[in-house]
Amino acid sequence: MKSLPSCLAALLLLLPSVPLASAKHIMIPNTSFNSQADFDTDWNYLYPWGSDHNGAARMSKSQARLSGDGTLTLTARRVDGEKPASHGGQQIPIRYLSGAVHAKEHFNVSRGGGGYDFSGEFRATTARGTWPAFWLTAVQGWPPEVDMAEWKGSGKISFNTFNTSSQVRARDVAYPSPGAFHRILCEVRDHNGRDVSVKFSMDGNVIETQYGRGFVGQPMYL
Template identity: 60%
Template sequence: MRRVSLFASALPLAGLAAAYPRVDGPAPQAAAVQFASRAATGKTVIPKDSFNSFDTHWSYNYPWGTDHNGGARMNKQKVSTANDVLTLTASPATGEPPATNGGQQYPVHYLSGTVFAKQQFTVKPGGGYDFEADFKAPVAKGTWPAFWLTAVKGWPPEIDIAEWKGSGKISFNTFNTSSQVAAHDVTYPSPENWHTIRAQIRTASATDVWVKFFMDGGEITTQYGKNYVNSAFYLIVDLQMEGSSGSPGPSAGTTFQIRNVQVTDYNP
């Protein structure tokens, strides 16, 4: 989702990839193996039924307020948690003042919903996390839902565990700077159906992490984040509109549904 309003190019993280080659198992190989998670079993820190006790685990809007770098302003009335399914709804709106982010202004054409986890997440040396959830995500032009991690202080780091930018594809991204980004897009099949997305994050060195992305049980790609260890993250579930997904967006209401969010802590 890009915490700041900078245009990032999809450049491979060549230096990190060379140091920690792509892996196919549950942990990096060669020199990086000593930094793999040492925890035999993880601890569940956000359970799959967390939307049944929303106020315990989640808060409304972004951690910094109602606006970001798109065409939607967040409103808690656009958030529903019926039947333990989080539904975010974006509806066309008029007369809203522009949003400001990173010194730029964005016209606001929608009221929508976003939530973030009250708990922050920090990868410790020798540790990591698993983030998993089921999604029904819109892929029409002008819709920009995402499930993402962003730094509590500064930016980057950022990991887009799942991002949809109005193209019919799903994106998996890891930011090291605004211009050094590992970005991988694949076709998002049958958006009307539920799909399970998972990201494994583990230490690859004393300062860096690797991230393995999965969709519906199949591994998609592995990326690397520099200086991510000991950096605290927010976890955000977001239905932004327009912005990077193009404009104009839909003229009718749009929904983004999420269920079974689970976060497992593998820090020692």
């Protein structure tokens, strides 16, 4: 459900995983951005399914740059003459090349207390026409989808959980100082053996908790 029509200024991720309440195991360490070799251990470029999705941007490896200070920068640039994308039976003109990365690991909330913490430090634009996003989506079919943070060009940040295309819990809040880094934390847990709870926080402040119906046992891309 995402594309990056313009620019995600900078991105630094730390992803600790908590498979069980009694044990912690780091699946993607913050050191994964220390070097290209470290990055290549945990991450791939583009979307998991390729370069195109449902927006005017086509993902390109050239638009994702890992710098020596451990920051991943995703930038969009205007292009002409690109072959249109196809989504839902419709042709979508491609106006930009942009950047995306996805984790090689799939994430599956197991029954009986399983869950994960996803956290990251982000500096993201909120300019009109842009759509940076940090999200989980289904490996098989759709949903589940959890938008752990997305910036849809409104000047706000959104936290969303999709149970169906029409049953969506969405919370938009003010996004202060887009030029500064902000810490996003999303705690995903088995709620009742079938559903998951999703607790969203920004800069140490809990925004709200949402629920994904039937998400337990469903593998997700990051």
